[in-house]
Amino acid sequence: MKASNLLRRELLAGAAATALLGGVTAACAREISGELPAWTPDGGAPPVPVTPGPWQFFTAEEAADIEALVDRLIPPDPHTPGGKDAGCAVFIDRQLAGPYGHARGLYMRPPFDESAPSNMGPQSPLTPAMRYRLSLAALDQHCTATFAGKHCHQLTPKQQDDLLHAMQSGGLKLGKVSSKAFFEQLLQNTREGFFADPLYGGNRDMVSWKMIGFAGTRYDYRDWVEKHNQKYPRPPVSIGGRPQWTPKQS
Amino acid sequence: MARKLPATDVVIIGLGWTGSILANELADAGLNVVAIERGPWRDTSSDFPVTYAQDELRYHIRHDLFLRPAQETMTFRHNVNQHALPIRTWGSFMPPNGVGGAGVHWNAETWRFLPSDFVLRTHLTQRYGAKFLPQDMTIQDWGITYQELEPYYDKFEYLCGTSGQAGNLQGKKQDGGNPFEGPRSRPYPTPPQKQPYGPMLFAEAAQQLGYHPFPQPSGNLSQAYVNPWGVTLGPCTYCGYCEWFGCGNYSKASPQTTVLPVLMRKPNFKALTESTVLRINLDSSGKRATGVTFVNTSGEEFEQPADLVLLCAFQLFNVHMLLVSGIGTPYDPGTGKGQVGRNYSYQVTSSVPAFWDDKNFNPFVASGAVGMTIDEFNGDNFDHSNLGFVGGGYIGAVMTNGRPILSTTRLPKGTPEWGAEWKQAVAKNYLTSYEPVTHGSCYSYDNCFLDLDPTYTDAYGRKLLRITFDFHENELKMSQYLTDRLGDIVQKMGPRTLEKKPPTGPYDVSKYQTTHTCGGAIMGTSPNNSVVNRYCQSWDVPNLFVTGATVFPQNAGYNPTGTVGALAFWTAHALRSQYLKNPGPLVQA
Numbered sequence: 001m002k003a004s005n006l007l008r009r010e011l012l013a014g015a016a017a018t019a020l021l022g023g024v025t026a027a028c029a030r031e032i033s034g035e036l037p038a039w040t041p042d043g044g045a046p047p048v049p050v051t052p053g054p055w056q057f058f059t060a061e062e063a064a065d066i067e068a069l070v071d072r073l074i075p076p077d078p079h080t081p082g083g084k085d086a087g088c089a090v091f092i093d094r095q096l097a098g099p100y101g102h103a104r105g106l107y108m109r110p111p112f113d114e115s116a117p118s119n120m121g122p123q124s125p126l127t128p129a130m131r132y133r134l135s136l137a138a139l140d141q142h143c144t145a146t147f148a149g150k151h152c153h154q155l156t157p158k159q160q161d162d163l164l165h166a167m168q169s170g171g172l173k174l175g176k177v178s179s180k181a182f183f184e185q186l187l188q189n190t191r192e193g194f195f196a197d198p199l200y201g202g203n204r205d206m207v208s209w210k211m212i213g214f215a216g217t218r219y220d221y222r223d224w225v226e227k228h229n230q231k232y233p234r235p236p237v238s239i240g241g242r243p244q245w246t247p248k249q250s
Numbered sequence: 251m252a253r254k255l256p257a258t259d260v261v262i263i264g265l266g267w268t269g270s271i272l273a274n275e276l277a278d279a280g281l282n283v284v285a286i287e288r289g290p291w292r293d294t295s296s297d298f299p300v301t302y303a304q305d306e307l308r309y310h311i312r313h314d315l316f317l318r319p320a321q322e323t324m325t326f327r328h329n330v331n332q333h334a335l336p337i338r339t340w341g342s343f344m345p346p347n348g349v350g351g352a353g354v355h356w357n358a359e360t361w362r363f364l365p366s367d368f369v370l371r372t373h374l375t376q377r378y379g380a381k382f383l384p385q386d387m388t389i390q391d392w393g394i395t396y397q398e399l400e401p402y403y404d405k406f407e408y409l410c411g412t413s414g415q416a417g418n419l420q421g422k423k424q425d426g427g428n429p430f431e432g433p434r435s436r437p438y439p440t441p442p443q444k445q446p447y448g449p450m451l452f453a454e455a456a457q458q459l460g461y462h463p464f465p466q467p468s469g470n471l472s473q474a475y476v477n478p479w480g481v482t483l484g485p486c487t488y489c490g491y492c493e494w495f496g497c498g499n500y501s502k503a504s505p506q507t508t509v510l511p512v513l514m515r516k517p518n519f520k521a522l523t524e525s526t527v528l529r530i531n532l533d534s535s536g537k538r539a540t541g542v543t544f545v546n547t548s549g550e551e552f553e554q555p556a557d558l559v560l561l562c563a564f565q566l567f568n569v570h571m572l573l574v575s576g577i578g579t580p581y582d583p584g585t586g587k588g589q590v591g592r593n594y595s596y597q598v599t600s601s602v603p604a605f606w607d608d609k610n611f612n613p614f615v616a617s618g619a620v621g622m623t624i625d626e627f628n629g630d631n632f633d634h635s636n637l638g639f640v641g642g643g644y645i646g647a648v649m650t651n652g653r654p655i656l657s658t659t660r661l662p663k664g665t666p667e668w669g670a671e672w673k674q675a676v677a678k679n680y681l682t683s684y685e686p687v688t689h690g691s692c693y694s695y696d697n698c699f700l701d702l703d704p705t706y707t708d709a710y711g712r713k714l715l716r717i718t719f720d721f722h723e724n725e726l727k728m729s730q731y732l733t734d735r736l737g738d739i740v741q742k743m744g745p746r747t748l749e750k751k752p753p754t755g756p757y758d759v760s761k762y763q764t765t766h767t768c769g770g771a772i773m774g775t776s777p778n779n780s781v782v783n784r785y786c787q788s789w790d791v792p793n794l795f796v797t798g799a800t801v802f803p804q805n806a807g808y809n810p811t812g813t814v815g816a817l818a819f820w821t822a823h824a825l826r827s828q829y830l831k832n833p834g835p836l837v838q839a
Binding site for chain 1: 290291293295296297299300301302304305306307308311312313318319320321323326327333335336337338339341444445446447450485487488489490498499510511514515516517519520521522523524525546547548609610611612614615652654655658667668669670672673674676677680681705706707756757758759760761
């Protein structure tokens with residue numbers, strides 16, 4: 001490949017271009033001619049798996065509340081863990097600490113008309129991370145004031161459900177932030193964490209895929225297309241494979 | 251200050267389907283061609299390997315392959331009385347980015363338009379009378395006919411290896427194909443894909459109701475195929491990751507799997523990636539393009555002089571480029587004068603989700619375009635005399651995917667959105683529900699258009715494109731009618747319960763519908779009714795050609811890519827056989 005130096009220029013760290021791109025690929029302009037660029041190791045941008053460990057975005061108090069709420073949105077049952085044990089709070093924590101949390105790549109120029117109807121698309125200046133931070137603080141204030149000093153995660157499941165219903169309808173006042181907008185974001189992110197590839201911290205051990213019968217990231221179903229109305233026999237596989245493929249450490 | 255680069259014969263803005271097809275044709279004609287692409291280089295083995303291409307969160311939910319609104323977006327309003335607001339995150343449609351463009355992440359539904367679609371106003375007026383059309387409807391004939399475009403549809407399908415069953419071979423009806431399609435010169439290059447359970451159940455029900463179901467033409471190939479340029483595609487494995495995703499199997503037709511392996515090797519072709527064209531430059535007469543100015547990721551500006559400029563970006567950005575470059579007269583809805591931005595249209599879709607107790611659809615055994623469809627209610631294939639609307643669409647049971655983040659939102663009406671009851675419903679309905687769709691036309695109106703926004707600007711200080719659009723009564727009636735017909739078929743499939751979901755308006759720019767935005771620099775017979783002539787050549791600047799769905803005067807009831815690809819070959823042929831011999835207007839104004 002003839003790669004001209006004319007356009008090749010390292011990205012300036014922190015320059016506007018970084019904010020523009022949002023993705024994980026470091027980018028720079030490139031001239032390609034005379035040859036199909038060959039495959040190179042590390043040429044692509046594989047996903048970065050979530051690492052276990054301490055919270056990266058939430059405070060311990062916030063995390064406790066989120067774990068309680070995701071476990072009400074997706075409660076445990078005898079067959080399938082709930083949102084907490086499936087890892088939804090970890091998923092949300094890592095998402096908020098990353099590009100998604102900072103609305104990277106979104107159009108965030110003013111003016112913001114927050115009174116616009118929902119069919120005009122989201123018009124809030126808040127990034128997802130800011131919305132969580134402000135909403136959780138306001139929720140904590142509400143709970144401690146209403147329930148004799150108790151935090152959200154210390155409430156009964158019934159009380160937590162009532163709170164979620166009040167947020168869902170927009171009836172709960174959470175200071176300057178819309179409780180409805182926060183609820184919708186929380187529900188969306190919880191569902192994302194529950195059903196996304198386990199790589200991202202939720203859907204631990206593919207619990208949700210087993211629950212619904214999704215075969216995961218298997219890439220070839222040619223043998224099953226014409227097996228109409230017959231249950232697919234093989235268990236799900238994720239981007240990281242299957243735990244069962246690796247023998248347990250003794 | 252822009253640095254001036256050595257002149258080239260041709261500069262192409264955008265290296266997607268049309269850019270890569272035209273680049274290859276013009277490089278073959280011996281011209282030096284430079285394509286400038288805003289996004290990165292992308293290829294199968296590096297960017298969508300089977301080890302991680304199947305990532306719903308990253309690609310679908312977080313839009314990883316798409317343009318980011320921070321790079322470029324547009325504002326939206328429903329009508330001229332509303333204050334337009336920016337599309338801050340993609341919703342209703344998904345503008346592409348990078349080499350291959352939307353060809354990377356489409357579902358690959360590869361349709362032809364009906365012969366009557368190209369002469370729409372004439373056809374409808376002759377059949378129903380001029381008064382039948384709504385006053386504000388601005389549909390028009392294209393200026394080309396199906397017969398003229400047929401060889402180029404054929405070229406695009408043979409480039410892609412499209413899998414399907416012909417319904418009309420040189421005028422002879424063929425069993426199992428679409429009885430309503432225009433005559434095709436030869437069969438599809440590859441046979442139809444195997445059909446999963448849902449589409450077969452739909453086809454049986456449709457047949458019982460007297461319809462003629464046929465396999466949807468698919469760019470996800472039923473078998474390995476070598477295209478006329480010597481590029482090999484593999485058989486589709488029904489992985490269920492097509493739309494929003496790159497294909498890891500080399501089995502979805504895309505520029506990567508059909509054109510680029512040939513084009514990139516040509517010494518007289520050069521691609522500049524991650525370089526954004528800011529404007530098309532004109533000479534002092536304003537009648538001749540001198541090239542383009544672009545900026546790279548380091549913020550350095552360059553001028554690329556060229557004799558011929560091809561505007562091959564995504565539909566909305568083609569119109570934006572014309573407007574920010576001051577080419578043509580912007581459309582004014584008040585006076586009806588001006589052509590640039592006029593006749594912006596879209597697509598009107600609906601669905602009928604249905605729920606069974608005793609069926610297993612294995613929704614993840616899927617491909618973006620596999621399915622069974624009927625065409626009885628498309629275009630003017632049915633009598634509209636007593637219906638109170640014009641237009642139509644195909645009705646189909648496609649099996650695009652069973653990806654869980656979104657698929658689990660398909661639940662019977664009345665199911666709570668969270669909690670134990672929701673969780674049970676998700677577990678119960680994921681495998682046992684199915685959602686056939688309708689895919690309808692969207693005709694043009696005098697108050698649906700594109701112009702520049704007065705308030706919001708992009709990262710380069712250019713005004714954003716402003717979309718003024720809403721669904722009209724004609725389209726809502728049409729879609730309601732199609733949804734009812736679909737409802738009849740789904741009822742026949744014997745579900746426990748079903749729900750008809752026709753669009754009700756107003757248009758919601760935050761909810762994904764399709765990426766089939768159309769028009770704004772439309773094709774026509776004169777500078778008084780169009781931006782480009784029948785060869786996609788600008789009336790104002792004859793060494794500028796505009797491609798893509800940008801030139802559709804209105805949208806038909808089919809996915810646009812087949813027609814977009816055919817028009818690229820049609821334009822390439824006009825350039826090679828006429829323009830290069832005698833550069834100048836190919837049609838006298």
